[in-house]
Amino acid sequence: MGSPHVLAVPYPAQGHVLPLMELALCLVKHGINVTFVNTEFDHKRVIESLSGEENIPDMMHLVSIPDGLESWEDRNDAGKLMKAIFRVMPAKLEDVIEKINQSKSDKITCLIADENVGWALEVAKKMKVRTVAFWPAAAAQIALKLNIPKLIDDGIIDTSGSVLKKQMVQLSSTMLAVDSEHLVWACVGDPTTQGIVFDAIVKNNRTLKMADWIIGNSSNELEASVFTLYAEMLPIGPLLASNRLGKSVGSYWSEDSDCLAWLDKQPVQSVIYVAFGSTTVFDHTQFQELALGLELTNMPFLWVVRHNLTAGKDNAYPKGFRDRIQGRGRLASWAPQQQVLSHPSVACFFSHCGWNSTMEGVSNGVPFLCWPYFTDQFTNKSYICDVWKVGLGLEKDENGIIAQGEVKNKIEQLVTVKGYKERSLDLKAKVMNSLREDGCSGKNFNNLVKWIKDD
Ligand SMILES: *[C@@H]1O[C@H](CO)[C@@H](O)[C@H](O)[C@H]1NC(C)=O
Ligand SMILES: *[C@@H]1O[C@H](CO)[C@@H](O)[C@H](O)[C@H]1NC(C)=O
Ligand SMILES: *[C@@H]1O[C@H](CO)[C@@H](O)[C@H](O)[C@H]1NC(C)=O
Numbered sequence: 001m002g003s004p005h006v007l008a009v010p011y012p013a014q015g016h017v018l019p020l021m022e023l024a025l026c027l028v029k030h031g032i033n034v035t036f037v038n039t040e041f042d043h044k045r046v047i048e049s050l051s052g053e054e055n056i057p058d059m060m061h062l063v064s065i066p067d068g069l070e071s072w073e074d075r076n077d078a079g080k081l082m083k084a085i086f087r088v089m090p091a092k093l094e095d096v097i098e099k100i101n102q103s104k105s106d107k108i109t110c111l112i113a114d115e116n117v118g119w120a121l122e123v124a125k126k127m128k129v130r131t132v133a134f135w136p137a138a139a140a141q142i143a144l145k146l147n148i149p150k151l152i153d154d155g156i157i158d159t160s161g162s163v164l165k166k167q168m169v170q171l172s173s174t175m176l177a178v179d180s181e182h183l184v185w186a187c188v189g190d191p192t193t194q195g196i197v198f199d200a201i202v203k204n205n206r207t208l209k210m211a212d213w214i215i216g217n218s219s220n221e222l223e224a225s226v227f228t229l230y231a232e233m234l235p236i237g238p239l240l241a242s243n244r245l246g247k248s249v250g251s252y253w254s255e256d257s258d259c260l261a262w263l264d265k266q267p268v269q270s271v272i273y274v275a276f277g278s279t280t281v282f283d284h285t286q287f288q289e290l291a292l293g294l295e296l297t298n299m300p301f302l303w304v305v306r307h308n309l310t311a312g313k314d315n316a317y318p319k320g321f322r323d324r325i326q327g328r329g330r331l332a333s334w335a336p337q338q339q340v341l342s343h344p345s346v347a348c349f350f351s352h353c354g355w356n357s358t359m360e361g362v363s364n365g366v367p368f369l370c371w372p373y374f375t376d377q378f379t380n381k382s383y384i385c386d387v388w389k390v391g392l393g394l395e396k397d398e399n400g401i402i403a404q405g406e407v408k409n410k411i412e413q414l415v416t417v418k419g420y421k422e423r424s425l426d427l428k429a430k431v432m433n434s435l436r437e438d439g440c441s442g443k444n445f446n447n448l449v450k451w452i453k454d455d
C-alpha cells in the first residue's frame with residue numbers, strides 16, 4: 001500500500017474551484033497527496049492566476065479533462081454546460097483513476113468532490129474508491145435542497161421545480177427563511193435551464209447518500225439548527241482563505257493597500273468599513289443618500305467604491321461631498337478585506353452580507369450593518385441580526401430608498417448600544433475555538449484526515 005492519495009473534483013465554476021483547492025491544500029499540509037482534476041477550461045485559468053505551475057506544492061498535482069464543450073462555447077449557460085459534463089466527464093474521470101491506478105504506489109485512496117458533482121461520486125463508487133462530498137458555503141443552503149420533497153408536498157414548487165407560490169420558506173423555526181422565488185434553481189436562466197439544474201440537484205441528493213463523508217465549510221456555532229436537522233453533514237469550517245496559494249488566487253482585483261496605512265492613523269474602533277461585494281449595484285439616488293448618510297455620522301469611514309457600483313456611467317458623488325469628507329472619509333477602488341476587518345481601527349462593517357463577507361466579519365469579531373439589497377434572498381442578514389444578534393438591518397422608506405437619516409441612525413445605534421461588539425467578540429471566540437484541535441470543526445477535520453490515511 002502506498003501513501004494516501006486524494007483525487008479532488010470541483011464543480012467547474014470559479015466559485016467552486018477555489019474553495020475545493022483550499023481544502024486540498026489543507027490536506028496537503030497534513031501530508032496527503034492530492035491530484036486535482038479541473039476541466040481543461042478551468043485548468044488554464046487556474047494556472048494563469050497562479051502565474052505558473054511552480055507555485056503549486058509538490059504534493060499537489062493538477063490534471064485536466066475536457067468538459068464536453070468546444071473552447072469557444074458559452075460556459076455561462078448552466079444548462080448546456082451541465083448536459084455536456086454529464087455526457088463526457090464521467091468516462092474521462094474513470095480514465096484518470098485507472099491511469100493513476102496502474103502505477104504501483106500512487107493509487108487513489110479517496111475521492112473528494114464538490115456536492116454538486118454527484119456523477120464523480122458515482123464513478124468513484126463504481127470503482128470502489130472511498131468518497132467525501134464537500135459543501136463550500138452556508139449549510140442552510142444545502143439543507144434546502146435536501147428538503148425538495150417537502151417543498152413539493154407543501155405546494156410551493158411542482159415536481160419539475162417550477163415555483164407555484166411566492167412565499168417565504170422556512171424549514172424550522174430556528175433556520176433561515178428564503179423567498180421561494182430565490183431558490184437556487186429558480187434564479188438560473190430560462191425554464192429549460194432551470195429544469196436541468198433542478199434535475200441535477202435531485203439526482204445529486206441520491207448520489208450524496210453514497211458518500212462516506214459529507215463535510216461542510218461552516219461550524220456548529222454558526223448554524224447549529226442546520227447541523228442538528230441534517231446530522232450526516234459534519235462541519236469542518238469556516239476555513240477562511242488563509243490557505244490560498246499566493247494572494248493572486250481568487251482575486252481578479254488590484255487591492256488598494258494604502259488604505260491599511262490610512263487605517264493605522266485612525267483611533268481604535270472608530271472606522272466604518274463600507275463594502276458591498278462585486279455584484280451590488282445602486283441607482284443614482286440611493287448612492288447619493290448613502291454618501292450623505294456616511295457624511296452625517298461624523299465618523300471616519302473607508303468606503304470601497306467599485307467603478308461599476310452605480311447603474312450610471314460614473315459614480316456621481318453629491319456636490320462638494322469629496323471636499324467635505326477630506327481627511328475623514330477614504331474612498332478606495334478595492335480593499336484587502338480580511339486585513340481591513342482584522343484592523344483594530346475598524347468599528348463596524350457596512351456590508352451586503354454575502355456569505356464570504358459574513359464569515360470574514362464574524363471571524364474578526366466585527367458588528368454588521370446589513371444593506372438589504374438581497375433581503376428577499378436567502379438571508380444571511382437574518383443570521384446576523386436575528387440568530388447571532390451581531391448586527392442591524394436598514395429599513396427602506398416609503399419610496400423604497402434607504403435614506404441618509406436611516407444610515408446615520410443605525411450606525412450610531414450599532415456603535416453606541418451595548419451588546420453588539422460584545423456579542424461579536426463572543427461569536428468570534430466560539431468560532432475560533434471550534435476550529436482548534438479539540439473544537440468541533442477541528443476534531444471533525446482531524447478525524448477526516450485520519451480516515452483518509454487509515455485506508
Ligand atoms: C468566496 O470565496 C471563495 C473562496 O475564495 C471564492 O471562490 C468565491 O468566489 C467567493 N464568493 C464570492 C461571492 O465572492
Ligand atoms: C506524494 O508526492 C510526493 C511529492 O511529489 C512524491 O514524491 C510521492 O511519490 C507521492 N506519493 C504518492 C503516493 O503519490
Ligand atoms: C486498482 O488496482 C488494484 C490492483 O492493483 C485493484 O485491486 C483495484 O480494484 C483497482 N482500482 C481501480 C479503481 O481501478
Ligand SMILES: *[C@@H]1O[C@H](CO)[C@@H](O)[C@H](O)[C@H]1NC(C)=O
Pocket residue numbers: 145146147148149201202205206209
Ligand atoms: C434527499 O435525501 C434526504 C435525506 O436522505 C431525503 O429525506 C429527501 O427526501 C431527499 N430529497 C430529494 C430531493 O430527493
Ligand SMILES: *[C@@H]1O[C@H](CO)[C@@H](O)[C@H](O)[C@H]1NC(C)=O
Pocket residue numbers: 278279280281306308
Ligand atoms: C464590476 O466589474 C468587475 C470587473 O471589473 C466585475 O467582475 C463585476 O462583476 C462587475 N459588477 C457588476 C455588477 O457588473
Ligand SMILES: *[C@@H]1O[C@H](CO)[C@@H](O)[C@H](O)[C@H]1NC(C)=O
Pocket residue numbers: 137138352353354355356374375377378379380381
Ligand atoms: C448569503 O450567502 C449566500 C451563499 O454564499 C449567497 O448566495 C447569498 O447571496 C447571501 N445572501 C445575502 C442576503 O447576501
Ligand SMILES: *[C@@H]1O[C@H](CO)[C@@H](O)[C@H](O)[C@H]1NC(C)=O
Pocket residue numbers: 018019020022023136137217237238239240241355356357359360
Ligand atoms: C470557506 O468559507 C469561507 C467563507 O465563505 C471562504 O472564504 C473560504 O474560501 C471557504 N473555504 C473552503 C475550503 O471552502
